[in-house]
Amino acid sequence: MENATLAGTLVLVQPDLENDTGRNKGQIGVLTYARSETENYVRFPEGGEAYYPAPQVLMLKDKKQVFDDLTNNGSSMPLDDFKAMYKIMLLQDRGTSQALYAALALANDHPGVQERVLESISPAQKQELSKAYSR
Template sequence: MNNQNLNGTLVLVRPDLTVDPANGQGKVAIVTYDREQSKEIYVAFNNGKEGIYPPEFLLKLKDKKAILDDLMANGSAMPLDNFKDLYKISMLLDRGTSTAQWQALEIAGQNPAIWDKSIQPVKEAEKQVLDKAYTR
């Protein structure tokens, strides 16, 4: 079972959502409560509003090493704006502060061309969790 606790994690609400009752698409938020049993994650936005989302609606930054490795391997083949955004994200993650991480998530959310290189779902897909449970 996936017991990954996300409390305190900075997340990005999927910018491509078409239905979002909390009006948080494309915004950065902090996880305030993660309910594994009900598949709901509670988040707080910097404007004081809160929202409840299923895990598949929330994204987090990839590991800074993965971003930098991808940048070094594929940087010369990507458009300059994408390279600059990924470089900014890696530099912000290097700072190690929550403010820098927040800024990095905002940059990633504003450039759909780098989503696959910079952000990932907050939790593993349910199918992968089940596969792990049955392979013991």
């Protein structure tokens, strides 16, 4: 059960998803089960659950990555994107579920920072990472 490391992660369904059978694009939910690259279950606060391929389920990048990107590239960003990214970094620093939810909502509202602060989940990658740490 190596994929348990992703269970409980707050995630965002890709906002520009074209074929969304669950009609949850741009919605924030909790990853309940990361089964494979093609089947990852997300439960939504307003009820319901849907499954998506890993590239369509986005999570926040590590706050250190966000900070480094902000430090190195902040001066060349539009001001609104810089502010949004800075707020996301501060919310990540809090680490509470409410703050992480707010950070995902902020990323959803600012398409210019999505590539900088979001990454798709990859159960295989996380699985390999957890194996490496357990040795």
